Amino acid sequence: MxxxxxxxxxxxxxxxxxxxxxxxxxxxxxxxxxxxxxxxxxxxxxxxxxxxxxxxxxxxxxxxxxxxxxxxxxxxxxxxxxxxxxxxxxxxxxxxxxxxxxxxxxxxxxxxxxxxxxxxxxxxxxxxxxxxxxxxxxxxxxxxxxxxxxxxxxxxxxxxxxxxxxxxxxxxxxxxxxDLIIANEKKLLQTETTRKFTFGMLCRFSKEKRIEQAIRLIERLNSNGKNATLIIQGKGDEEYFDQLNELIISLHLNQFIKLIKMNIPPAQTHLFYKNISFFLITSEFETGPLTGLEAMAAGIPVLSYNVGAMQTRFKDHDFLIVNKFDEMFEMAQQLIELKKIEYKTLSNSIRQTYISQCSNTPKVEKLEDLFFQK
The missing domain is CATH 3.40.50.11930 (Rossmann fold)
Incomplete structure (x- = not known):
């Protein structure tokens, strides 16, 4: 064939x-x-x-x-x-x-x-x-x-x-x-997070990603004494990247938010997820996104707006899917306050959901069947 x-x-x-x-x-x-x-x-x-x-x-x-x-x-x-x-x-x-x-x-x-x-x-x-x-x-x-x-x-x-x-x-x-087939699945499934950063985003620097909402989330959390941090990595719109930098400076968040203007090779994404406790999706619209699945495979809880396939993927953890910024803030506070054993339990549950419902093998088999069906 x-x-x-x-x-x-x-x-x-x-x-x-x-x-x-x-x-x-x-x-x-x-x-x-x-x-x-x-x-x-x-x-x-x-x-x-x-x-x-x-x-x-x-x-x-x-x-x-x-x-x-x-x-x-x-x-x-x-x-x-x-x-x-x-x-x-x-x-x-x-x-x-x-x-x-x-x-x-x-x-x-x-x-x-x-x-x-x-x-x-x-x-x-x-x-x-x-x-x-x-x-x-x-x-x-x-x-x-x-x-x-x-x-x-x-x-x-x-x-x-x-x-x-x-x-x-x-x-x-x-x-x-x-749903999407992800790269680097094996290493993502083996990832153990060091929780160096509170939140992470792996995406293009593009206005529809609404990254400024993530920055303002950190501002609001820290105004409430949470001492939250955020790392964002990717490439994209240079002007938008500069605007985000200016926003970070104006809010005095330099020591809490790190922007990295560099793509990470798909075969090395586990190196990003191992450094974060939670993954953020603040996009206006999405198809998947792919990163939501990667985070699940790595056992990273995803706090996301109700976009793309996220509601379906997280139907067993639907408290992580929100519709408004205030809801995202409230859930972020609760996630930060999780005890170590509570975080570990949630992390393991999300990874098991990925393995049982979202992993590559059944998706590849289904795709093959689509080709060969009469």
């Missing part, structure tokens, strides 16, 4: 990129596929990908370099306008030839707003294709685009709300929920 995986980007350390490569590695390791090819419109240029997708069955591909030639792009655009094409003539030609290489199944990663994968769907049968929407924007999908999506074998999303939205929008019952 030959599997083609298509992804929009492989240039930064982001959730979609990590999910793509981790999924490819797990499927290659499963023994069900003799070859797994990862296609990306842009040539991969990040060294961490060598670690995440190291199975020799995995290879990478991209469009020919001449596709980027300005004259070629002009000709391609002229074809599209002249013949009123919804997709690129050149890309359609590429996928026509690619289909001849005999791929048995296709797994596509994309956001609902993207259409880079449509030339691929023009050339592969829908009943051989699975599409994973990594980000779902709740905007109406154009009818012409729905014609590409309805024939697909399955559309996969990470949480129930997105499933309901797409099922109604597409008027289709082929949308299913499948």
């Amino acid at each position: 030959k599997l083609l995986i298509s992804t929009p980007y492989l240039s930064v350390v982001g959730g979609t990129e990590i999910e793509t490569l981790t999924t490819a590695q797990e499927l290659a390791n499963s023994g069900k596929f003799k070859q797994v090819e990862i296609f990306c419109p842009y040539k991969p240029n990040h060294p961490i990908y060598l670690d995440l997708a190291s199975n020799p069955k995995i290879k990478f591909s991209t469009y020919p370099s001449f596709f980027k030639n300005e004259n070629v792009k002009k000709i391609n655009k002229a074809f599209r306008i002249t013949f009123n094409l919804k997709t690129s003539f050149l890309e359609n030609a590429y996928w026509f030839l690619k289909r001849l290489k005999g791929f048995d199944y296709v797994y596509i990663f994309a956001m609902t707003s993207q259409k880079y994968y449509l030339p691929l769907l023009n050339n592969f049968k829908g009943n051989k294709c699975l599409l994973k929407f990594t980000i779902v924007y709740k905007e109406e999908i154009p009818e012409w685009k729905k014609q590409f999506l309805r024939p697909l074998k399955r559309i996969v999303v990470s949480n129930i709300l997105h499933q309901k939205f797409l099922s109604i929008s597409l008027q289709s019952d082929n949308v299913i929920v499948q």
Whole structure:
């Protein structure tokens, strides 16, 4: 069996990129596929990908370099306008030839707003294709685009709300929920925290993450004598990063909050989680997030807004999922006041929930079944 995986980007350390490569590695390791090819419109240029997708069955591909030639792009655009094409003539030609290489199944990663994968769907049968929407924007999908999506074998999303939205929008019952496959699972499951920092966040420095709420949480906790600390690591919006630094200085929290403007390789995430007592998710919206699962595997309690798949993941610990800042503050106080044995009990319970309900093996098996189902 030959599997083609298509992804929009492989240039930064982001959730979609990590999910793509981790999924490819797990499927290659499963023994069900003799070859797994990862296609990306842009040539991969990040060294961490060598670690995440190291199975020799995995290879990478991209469009020919001449596709980027300005004259070629002009000709391609002229074809599209002249013949009123919804997709690129050149890309359609590429996928026509690619289909001849005999791929048995296709797994596509994309956001609902993207259409880079449509030339691929023009050339592969829908009943051989699975599409994973990594980000779902709740905007109406154009009818012409729905014609590409309805024939697909399955559309996969990470949480129930997105499933309901797409099922109604597409008027289709082929949308299913499948949670994320994480990297570094083995080391995360073996992690024992030193509790060096009270709270931690591992994320992009991006406004939708609402990191300023985490900073203000520390301010409010410390105003109430809690002596809480916070470490935040990642890359992203430089201007937003500077704004966060200014906020920390203005609130006199320099000694309590540490910002690290550097990505951590996915194979080393356990080194981050081992230093924190609790993980924070303050985002306005999420699909998963991936970090919520990583924290669970490491036995780190997650204090989170009700976003993405967090409510489902923490249905046995739903007191950790809140809707408002004041609720987050109240729960943070209670968590900080846990005695050592109480913290250990909660930590073990969360890890066991991950093992029994969220671990990689059943998710990989379910994904394989989706490919092979008639």
